[in-house]
Amino acid sequence: MKRKADVVIIGGGVNGVATAYALAKAGLDVVVLEKNYLSSGATGKCGAGIRQQWSTAENTELAIRSVQMFEHLSSDLGMDIEFRQGGYLIINHSEKELRQSEENVEMQKRLGLNVRLLDISEILSIVPVLDLKGIKAVGATFCPTDGHANPFLTTFAYANAARKHGATISTHTTVTGIKTKDQHVTSVKTSKGTIHTSWVVDAAGVYSKDIAKMVGIKTPNKPYRKEVLATERLQSMFEAMVISFTDGIYFSQQQEGQIVGGIPIPHEQIGLYKTPTFSFLRHMSQTLTRYVPLLRHVNMLRHWTGFYDVTPDARPILGEDRTVKGFIHCHGFSGHGFMLSPMVSKLLTEYIAYEKTSPILDRLNLDRFEGSNLTQEHSVVG
Amino acid sequence: MEVNGIPNVRTCIAPLLEGVAVRMQDRLASWPQNNTDNAFVSTVQDIDILIVGAGPAGMEAALQAATFGASVLLVDENQRVGGQLIKQTHKFFGSKEEKAGTRGISIAKDLEDQLCDDRFKDKIDVLLDATVFGFYEDDTEDRYTFGVISRKEYKSRLIKVVCRSVIFTVGAMENMLLFPGNDLPGVYGAGAVQTLMNVYGVKPGERVLMVGAGNVGLIVGYQLLQAGIKVDRVVEAAPTIGGYHVHAAKLRRCSVPIYTRHSIKEVFGADCVKGAVVVELDDHWNPIQGSEEIVTCDTVCLAVGLTPSTRLLEQIGVDMALVPEAGGYIALHDERMQTSVPRVYVAGDSSGIEEASTAMIEGKIAGAMAAKQLGYQQEKAQTAYEGFLKELKRLRAGPFGAKPRDAKQRIQRLWRKRP
Ligand SMILES: Cc1cc2nc3c(=O)[nH]c(=O)nc-3n(C[C@H](O)[C@H](O)[C@H](O)COP(=O)(O)OP(=O)(O)OC[C@H]3O[C@@H](n4cnc5c(N)ncnc54)[C@H](O)[C@@H]3O)c2cc1C
Ligand SMILES: Cc1cc2nc3c(=O)[nH]c(=O)nc-3n(C[C@H](O)[C@H](O)[C@H](O)COP(=O)(O)OP(=O)(O)OC[C@H]3O[C@@H](n4cnc5c(N)ncnc54)[C@H](O)[C@@H]3O)c2cc1C
Numbered sequence: 030m031k032r033k034a035d036v037v038i039i040g041g042g043v044n045g046v047a048t049a050y051a052l053a054k055a056g057l058d059v060v061v062l063e064k065n066y067l068s069s070g071a072t073g074k075c076g077a078g079i080r081q082q083w084s085t086a087e088n089t090e091l092a093i094r095s096v097q098m099f100e101h102l103s104s105d106l107g108m109d110i111e112f113r114q115g116g117y118l119i120i121n122h123s124e125k126e127l128r129q130s131e132e133n134v135e136m137q138k139r140l141g142l143n144v145r146l147l148d149i150s151e152i153l154s155i156v157p158v159l160d161l162k163g164i165k166a167v168g169a170t171f172c173p174t175d176g177h178a179n180p181f182l183t184t185f186a187y188a189n190a191a192r193k194h195g196a197t198i199s200t201h202t203t204v205t206g207i208k209t210k211d212q213h214v215t216s217v218k219t220s221k222g223t224i225h226t227s228w229v230v231d232a233a234g235v236y237s238k239d240i241a242k243m244v245g246i247k248t249p250n251k252p253y254r255k256e257v258l259a260t261e262r263l264q265s266m267f268e269a270m271v272i273s274f275t276d277g278i279y280f281s282q283q284q285e286g287q288i289v290g291g292i293p294i295p296h297e298q299i300g301l302y303k304t305p306t307f308s309f310l311r312h313m314s315q316t317l318t319r320y321v322p323l324l325r326h327v328n329m330l331r332h333w334t335g336f337y338d339v340t341p342d343a344r345p346i347l348g349e350d351r352t353v354k355g356f357i358h359c360h361g362f363s364g365h366g367f368m369l370s371p372m373v374s375k376l377l378t379e380y381i382a383y384e385k386t387s388p389i390l391d392r393l394n395l396d397r398f399e400g401s402n403l404t405q406e407h408s409v410v411g
Numbered sequence: 412m413e414v415n416g417i418p419n420v421r422t423c424i425a426p427l428l429e430g431v432a433v434r435m436q437d438r439l440a441s442w443p444q445n446n447t448d449n450a451f452v453s454t455v456q457d458i459d460i461l462i463v464g465a466g467p468a469g470m471e472a473a474l475q476a477a478t479f480g481a482s483v484l485l486v487d488e489n490q491r492v493g494g495q496l497i498k499q500t501h502k503f504f505g506s507k508e509e510k511a512g513t514r515g516i517s518i519a520k521d522l523e524d525q526l527c528d529d530r531f532k533d534k535i536d537v538l539l540d541a542t543v544f545g546f547y548e549d550d551t552e553d554r555y556t557f558g559v560i561s562r563k564e565y566k567s568r569l570i571k572v573v574c575r576s577v578i579f580t581v582g583a584m585e586n587m588l589l590f591p592g593n594d595l596p597g598v599y600g601a602g603a604v605q606t607l608m609n610v611y612g613v614k615p616g617e618r619v620l621m622v623g624a625g626n627v628g629l630i631v632g633y634q635l636l637q638a639g640i641k642v643d644r645v646v647e648a649a650p651t652i653g654g655y656h657v658h659a660a661k662l663r664r665c666s667v668p669i670y671t672r673h674s675i676k677e678v679f680g681a682d683c684v685k686g687a688v689v690v691e692l693d694d695h696w697n698p699i700q701g702s703e704e705i706v707t708c709d710t711v712c713l714a715v716g717l718t719p720s721t722r723l724l725e726q727i728g729v730d731m732a733l734v735p736e737a738g739g740y741i742a743l744h745d746e747r748m749q750t751s752v753p754r755v756y757v758a759g760d761s762s763g764i765e766e767a768s769t770a771m772i773e774g775k776i777a778g779a780m781a782a783k784q785l786g787y788q789q790e791k792a793q794t795a796y797e798g799f800l801k802e803l804k805r806l807r808a809g810p811f812g813a814k815p816r817d818a819k820q821r822i823q824r825l826w827r828k829r830p
Contacts, residue, residue: 158442261419264439286439304548307556307571311452314569326417326443326566332545 030221031197034060036381037217037224039204039240040232041065042072043180043367044359046187046198047374048230050106053194055382060226061188061196062219064203068184070234072367074335076257076279076291076411077180078270079368080117081142082172084133084407087389088344088365089140091372096174098371108186113284114176115268118147118155119408121168122275130170133408137172144172156267158321164273175270177281180367204233207243207356214244214355228381230357235301235336237360244353248346249398250361251299253337255291255411256309258317260327262286271320272410278316279410288324291411292316305334337364341398343406347373348380348390357381358395364411412436414565416444425565426490426540454571458484458536460781461557461574463543463723466494467767468759468774469580470522475778475795476578477534479787484572485526485535486559488542492526493519494582495760496767498605501630503767515767516609541570546726549573555754576754576781579724580774583717583738583760588622591677597684601631601714608638616710620687621645622675628714629658635712636665643706646673646689648696655811675711676703684709717764724761727752732825736818737763743826746800748777749784751829756781763822765815772803 036052038045041063052059063069079099081092103109121127130146137144147169149161155171188198199221206218207229216225231240235252263286270281280290294309310332318325340346340361350356357377362369379385397403412422414433418440422433460476462469465487473485491497499515526535541561549556555577559570585600587593599607599615601623607613619640621632624647632642645662650672652659659669676688676698691702718739725731729750730743742750742757749756758777759770776799783792807816 262439263418264437264441266442302548305545307547307549307558310547310558310569311571314452323442323444328419328560328567 030199030202030219031060031224032222033225034058034197035226036060036228036230037062037226038230038232039217040070040234040237041067041184041188041198041200042070042232042234043068043184043187043370044362044373045230045232046184046191047370048232048359048377049196049198050187050191050194051374051378052382053191053196055378057382059191059196060224061191061198062202062204062217063198063200066200067188067198068181071335071338071362072180072184072234074255074257074333075180075367076289077183077367078117078175078177078279078281079112080172080175080270080272080365082117082119082133082137082144082170082175082408084129085344085404086136086140087392088369088406089137089142091369091389093140093142095369095371096176098375099176099178102178102183102186102371106186106190108182108189110183110186111179111284112176113178113268114174115270115281116155116171116173117175118152118269118271119170120152120164120166120271120273121170122165122273123167126275127168129407130168134170142172143174144170147171155269156271158266158323159271160320160322163319163322164276171269177270177283183367183370204240204243207240209244209353212353214353227355228357229355230359230377232359234360235338237338237358241356241358244356246350246353246356246395248358248361248395249341250346251339252301253299253339254294254297254302254306254334255337255364256294256305256313256332256334257289257291258310258313258329259331260288260324261330263288263327274408274410276316277410278313278320280317280320287330288317288321288327290317293411301336303334305332337411338366339363342403343409344404345369345373345393346395347376347393348386351394351396363406364409413440417565418443420565424489425562428564431565452569452571454573455484456573458482458572458574459576459785460484460778461486461543461555461572461577462778463577463579464494464581464759464761465489465492465537465539466580466582466759466770467496467518467522468761468770468777469494469578470526471771471774472578472580472758472778472781473535474522474525474531475775476782477531479779479782479792481534481782481785481787483535484538484574486538486541486543488540490540492523492537492539495602498602498609499767500609500634511768518767543572543723546723547571575785576756578756578758578774578777578781579742579761580757580759580770580777581720581723581761583719583764585713586716586718588675588713588715590675592679592684595678595680595684596682597680597709598678598711599713601627601712604710604712605631605634608634614638614640615712616684616708617641618643618708619710619712620675620689620706620708621712621714623647623714623716624652624654624659624669624671625714625716626654626658628712629654629662631712631714632667633658633661633665636662636667642667643708644689645669646675647671648674648692674698678711684711687711717760719761719763721761724750724755724757727755729755730829732822734763734818734821734825736814736821741822743822743829745826746823747780747796748773749780754781754784763815763818769803769806769815772799772806775799776803
C-alpha cells in the first residue's frame with residue numbers, strides 16, 4: 030500500500046478510474062481506492078446509454094463533448110469499449126411535451142448537436158416495432174449520434190490505461206476517514222493504512238455522502254433504488270434507445286440481441302434498499318409490452334437493482350469544495366453519470382493538474398444549493 | 412426452437428401437443444408474430460407455505476404441512492411431480508421402512524397419489540411446468556414474495572406468489588468436467604442420460620464411456636446395459652470405487668471394466684463424439700504422461716457428483732457455508748431444517764447431497780415444523796417431528812451413512828457458531 034500520493038480518488042466506478050487515467054496521463058501520482066471491485070457500484074448496474082438531448086445547457090454540453098471523446102476512446106485506451114451510436118428516440122405524448130421538445134432542440138442545436146423533431150410517420154422507420162397508438166405518440170425527437178457503450182469494458186479500459194501511466198488502483202480497500210488541517214486535506218485513512226495527500230476526489234457514487242461527511246461537508250444527495258430488466262436474445266430489429274419522460278421508460282436492443290431497459294419503481298421510497306421489487310417487474314413488463322406488443326411472449330432473462338445518486342436539480346456536483354481545500358466533489362450524477370464521465374474526468378484534471386477552472390465547474394459546484402434559483406434538469410428517465 | 416410463432420422454446424422438455432407448428436430458429440430467434448393475449452401477470456396470495464421443487468423432499472413436506480392444516484402451493488418446473496425419482500427404474504437400496512426394494516418411480520407414483528387424496532383437496536395446490544425464479548421485496552412484515560413463471564401452450568405467464576413461509580426442496584445440479592471437446596453433442600450428464608432412457612424411452616447412443624464410479628455412474632451404467640447399449644468402461648479418478656459394492660458387482664458381472672485412478676483427458680470428433688482419450692492418474696491426481704488410451708465411443712456420460720442448488724436461498728441472504736462433504740456451498744440450517752432467515756426452510760439434496768430416503772424425512776421435518784411455526788397443531792407436529800428425527804438418525808447410523816452424517820454434523824457445528 031502506498032503511503033503518499035498527489036491525488037487520492039475514492040471510488041472505482043467509471044468516474045473514479047476515468048479521472049485517474051486523465052490525472053496520471055498529466056503526470057500526477059494517483060491512487061484509486063475501491064472498497065469492492067472495479068465497477069461494483071452504479072457503473073456495473075447501469076444502462077450505459079449515452080445521450081446528448083438534455084434540457085439544461087450544462088448537461089447537454091458535457092454530453093456533447095463526452096461523445097466526441099467516446100468516439101475515439103477505444104483507440105485512446107487501447108481496448109474496445111463497444112461504443113455504438115444508434116441514436117436516442119425521445120417519444121412525445123402531448124402538445125405540452127412537443128413544445129418542451131421544440132425548446133430543447135433549439136437549445137441543443139445552438140450547442141452544435143445534430144438533433145431533429147420527427148413527425149409520427151418517421152418514428153417507425155427508426156423503431157419499426159413500436160405501437161404508436163398504444164403509447165399515444167404525437168411526435169418525437171431523434172439524435173443519431175447518441176448511443177451506448179459497455180460499462181464494464183469502459184471501466185476496465187480506463188483502469189488499465191491509468192495503470193500504464195503509473196496510477197495505483199487498490200481494490201478491496203475501504204476509506205474510513207479523511208484528515209484535514211486548517212481546512213486543507215492532508216491524508217486519507219483506509220482499511221489498509223493511511224495515505225498522505227493534498228487532493229481527494231470523492232467519486233464514491235451513492236456513498237459519496239458518507240465520504241463528504243468525513244470532512245464535515247453535508248451534501249443534499251439522496252439514494253434511489255433503480256431496476257433494470259434484460260430479455261432473451263432476438264434478431265436485431267432496431268438500434269436506437271427509446272425513451273419517454275411521461276412514462277419514465279427507457280429501452281434498447283443490445284448488439285447481442287437482448288432488450289434491456291428500466292422504468293421508475295411505483296411508489297418507491299428513498300433509501301438503500303437492494304432487493305428487487307415485483308412492482309417494478311409488473312410495471313416494466315406491462316409498459317414495455319404496451320410500447321412493443323410483440324414482446325409479450327419473450328422471456329425475461331435477468332433483472333437487477335442499482336442506485337441513482339440524486340441531487341435536488343438532477344445535475345451532478347463537481348469541483349473543489351468552497352470550504353475544504355483539496356476536496357473535489359465528483360458525484361450526484363442522478364442517473365446519467367456514465368455518459369458524462371469522459372468530460373467530467375477532463376474538467377477535474379484540468380482543475381487539479383493545471384489550476385484551470387471552467388464555467389461548467391462553477392455552475393455545478395455544491396454552493397449552488399445555497400441559492401434559491403436552481404436550474405432543474407427535466408429530461409430524466411428510469 | 413420456435414413453436415406456434417413463439418421463440419426460444421426448449422422443445423426438448425416442452426410437451427408435444429396436437430397440431431403444433433415447430434420450426435428450427437436461427438441462432439437468434441426471429442421476433443414473435445403472435446401478440447393477441449394480454450393478461451400475463453397474476454397474483455397468488457394468502458398461501459401458508461410455498462414449496463419449491465416436487466421431488467421426494469418437496470412432496471413429503473407438502474403432505475406433512477397439509478396434514479397439520481397449512482395451505483400449500485407446491486411448484487415444480489417439470490410436467491410431473493417426482494423430481495429425480497421419475498428417472499429411477501432400479502430398486503432402492505437401504506432400509507425396508509424407507510422403501511428399499513421399491514423402484515424410485517413407484518415411490519413417486521405413491522407420493523403423487525397421496526397428494527391427490529381428497530383429504531388434501533383444499534390444502535395442496537400443485538403447479539407444474541412452472542419455475543420459481545426470484546425473491547422479491549414485500550411490504551408486509553411477515554410475508555415473502557416470489558416471482559414464478561408458469562408455462563402454458565409454450566407461452567409464459569408471470570405469477571406473484573405471496574406466502575408466509577417457504578421450503579426449498581430444489582435438489583441439486585450435476586457437476587461438469589473441463590476438457591477439450593466437452594461441448595460436443597454426445598457428451599451428457601448422467602441425469603440427461605437417465606431422462607432419455609427411462610422417461611422418454613430414447614437411446615442416448617450405442618457405445619458409452621462412463622466417467623465416475625459413484626452410485627450414480629454405476630447405476631446408470633447398468634441401466635445402459637439393460638437398454639442394450641454397450642458400456643466400454645467406467646473410469647474413476649479416485650483410487651477406490653465410491654458407490655455401493657452391489658452396484659459395482661452388477662456391472663462387473665457383465666464384464667464392464669472399472670478403472671480407478673483414471674480420468675478423461677479429451678473428447679474428439681468433428682461435430683459429434685467419435686471417441687475419447689482416457690489417462691491414468693498418479694498419487695496426486697495428475698495425469699501420467701504416456702498412459703493415454705483411446706476409447707472408441709459415441710457417448711460420454713459424466714457422473715461426477717452433484718452440487719446443491721442454493722441460488723434462491725443465496726438471493727434471500729441466508730447464511731451459507733462451504734461444506735465439501737455436502738457437495739459445496741449449502742444453506743446452514745438447524746435440526747428443524749430452518750435456515751438463518753425465519754420461516755425459510757431447506758430439505759433434501761438442496762440442503763446437502765444425500766439420498767431420496769433421507770430427503771423424504773427431511774422434507775417431512777420441514778413440512779411439520781413450518782406448519783407448527785405458523786401455529787398449526789403445535790403439539791402433534793412436535794411429536795411427529797421427534798419421530799422423524801429418530802428415523803433420520805437411524806438411517807444415517809450405518810456405514811453407508813458416514814459421509815452425510817459427517818456433513819450434517821459439520822453443518823450443525825457451523826450453525827451453532829454463527830454470530
Ligand atoms: C439502473 C441504472 C441505470 C443507469 N443508466 C444509465 C445510463 O443509461 N446512462 C448513464 O450515463 N448513466 C446511467 N446510470 C447512472 C450511472 O450508472 C452512474 O451515474 C455512474 O455509473 C456513476 O459512476 P461513479 O464512478 O461516479 O460511481 P459508482 O459506479 O457508483 O462508483 C462508486 C464506487 O465507490 C466505491 N466506494 C464507496 N464508498 C467507498 C469507500 N468508503 N471506500 C472505497 N470505495 C468506496 C463503491 O464501491 C463504488 O464502486 C444508471 C444507473 C443505474 C443504477
Ligand atoms: C442415478 C441415481 C440413482 C439414485 N439412487 C438412489 C437410491 O437407490 N436410493 C436413494 O435413496 N436415493 C437415490 N438417489 C438419490 C435421490 O434421487 C435424490 O437424493 C433425491 O431425489 C433428492 O430429492 P430432492 O427432493 O431433494 O430433489 P430432487 O429429486 O432433485 O427434486 C427437486 C425438484 O425441484 C425442481 N426444481 C428445482 N428448482 C426449481 C425452481 N426454481 N422452480 C421449480 N422447480 C424447481 C426440480 O426440477 C426437481 O423436480 C439416486 C440419484 C441418482 C441420480
